[in-house]
Amino acid sequence: MANSLAEHLENLRETRLWRSIFRSGSGSTNLHRALAVQQNVFLHLASVKMRKQSLAFRVSWFLGTVSLGGFLLLVATGIPLMLYYHPSVPQAYADMKDLRFVVSAGLFLRNLHRWSAHAMVLLVFAHMCKVFYRGAYRPPREFNWVVGVVLLILTLLLSYTGYLLPWDQLAFWAITVGSNIMSSVPLLGARMRFLMLGGNTVNANALLRFYVLHCVILPLFAVMFIAIHFWRIRKDGGLHSGEELEP
Amino acid sequence: MTKPAESGGECANCNRRQAFIKLGAASIGVACTGAAVFGYEFLSPNVLYEPSPIVDSGKPDQYPPGTVTQDLKSGIYIVHGPEGIYAMSAVCTHLGCLTAWNTDLGIIACPCHGSKFTRDGTKIAGPAPRPLVWLRASISDDGDLLVDRSAPLERKEFVRT
Numbered sequence: 322m323a324n325s326l327a328e329h330l331e332n333l334r335e336t337r338l339w340r341s342i343f344r345s346g347s348g349s350t351n352l353h354r355a356l357a358v359q360q361n362v363f364l365h366l367a368s369v370k371m372r373k374q375s376l377a378f379r380v381s382w383f384l385g386t387v388s389l390g391g392f393l394l395l396v397a398t399g400i401p402l403m404l405y406y407h408p409s410v411p412q413a414y415a416d417m418k419d420l421r422f423v424v425s426a427g428l429f430l431r432n433l434h435r436w437s438a439h440a441m442v443l444l445v446f447a448h449m450c451k452v453f454y455r456g457a458y459r460p461p462r463e464f465n466w467v468v469g470v471v472l473l474i475l476t477l478l479l480s481y482t483g484y485l486l487p488w489d490q491l492a493f494w495a496i497t498v499g500s501n502i503m504s505s506v507p508l509l510g511a512r513m514r515f516l517m518l519g520g521n522t523v524n525a526n527a528l529l530r531f532y533v534l535h536c537v538i539l540p541l542f543a544v545m546f547i548a549i550h551f552w553r554i555r556k557d558g559g560l561h562s563g564e565e566l567e568p
Numbered sequence: 569m570t571k572p573a574e575s576g577g578e579c580a581n582c583n584r585r586q587a588f589i590k591l592g593a594a595s596i597g598v599a600c601t602g603a604a605v606f607g608y609e610f611l612s613p614n615v616l617y618e619p620s621p622i623v624d625s626g627k628p629d630q631y632p633p634g635t636v637t638q639d640l641k642s643g644i645y646i647v648h649g650p651e652g653i654y655a656m657s658a659v660c661t662h663l664g665c666l667t668a669w670n671t672d673l674g675i676i677a678c679p680c681h682g683s684k685f686t687r688d689g690t691k692i693a694g695p696a697p698r699p700l701v702w703l704r705a706s707i708s709d710d711g712d713l714l715v716d717r718s719a720p721l722e723r724k725e726f727v728r729t
Contacts (some may be wrong), residue, residue: 326589401607401610404611405601405613419615423614423615424610424613425609425610425612425614426606426609426610427610430610
């Protein structure tokens with residue numbers, strides 16, 4: 322069965338349709354393999370070749386990859402949640418309750434989203450610590466460290482904006498406190514708070530703004546910076562592997 | 569795809585390898601089926617926040633004989649004909665627009681594609697394939713006229729007061 326499956330796949334690779342999508346075609350020469358990576362929009366972010374040593378577990382503990390996994394899981398669970406959630410004052414809390422008690426599999430998706438969000442904050446921090454203590458932030462990777470800091474801030478902002486959406490007491494007071502911290506910024510603070518909340522108190526405008534930030538603006542920026550982050554790995558000569566540690 | 573080492577023509581681990589491939593394919597199949605069922609269940613709402621199909625149209629004596637009354641909010645007609653009171657859906661059987669009672673002409677007309685009906689729902693003109701739907705009407709314990717919009721009638725039924 323496995324042989325015939327492999328044959329079918331091989332035949333499929335020779336079809337005109339397949340060749341029109343994947344130009345590189347079949348073959349296991351180094352050139353073919355390199356083309357297959359280089360001509361794929363997702364794979365081309367990564368290096369065509371990488372050192373086996375840099376892929377060892379001890380190098381990275383795969384923390385960056387697992388963080389990406391967390392992000393993808395959050396997208397995959399967040400989009401279905403949007404189908405039952407209305408970001409309006411009368412409905413938000415009731416919708417969250419419905420997701421927990423009425424919608425089939427709603428409890429599972431909501432909890433998966435919530436726990437993945439907590440895990441992602443943890444994982445991104447751990448990733449940062451690992452990169453720091455391995456010295457992987459040093460030139461030529463110093464710019465990618467900065468991109469990573471932006472991604473950490475985006476992760477925290479996504480967490481923060483998502484925190485308001487259940488529209489319960491915890492959410493309301495957390496955002497009240499958080500936005501008041503913001504207003505202590507010299508000169509601009511009060512204005513920034515007013516713009517972020519769309520008013521003077523945490524209310525309908527704030528809920529809608531946080532929803533749009535959480536579901537559209539911040540994820541778009543996150544995807545963009547994740548792409549830059551991965552692309553820079555290739556541009557900076559692949560993952561930092563152990564042998565560079567000893568000068 | 570790397571092929572297993574085939575030095576000597578025989579592949580020692582091939583049976584094992586194929587078994588694992590089958591196991592893997594089967595697990596993916598189970599996972600995909602589960603995800604499809606899971607997704608279908610999630611997408612089917614268990615509770616609907618839609619208005620009740622049963623409309624309370626008040627006391628029947630507010631519909632004098634010979635009148636056609638349209639309830640715009642619930643999309644029904646209450647007609648008091650010679651045989652008694654009956655209820656009809658105001659939704660056109662063509663493509664679901666809301667028809668309107670024209671008092672001057674004494675007909676029901678659909679603004680979308682020009683279907684016309686008599687006061688008992690029979691089609692006079694236009695593209696509508698069927699007459700307007702009659703709905704079950706009844707008198708509640710409180711003496712109110714109830715119309716069930718989810719219960720289309722096969723034969724004409726009247727409420728006599």
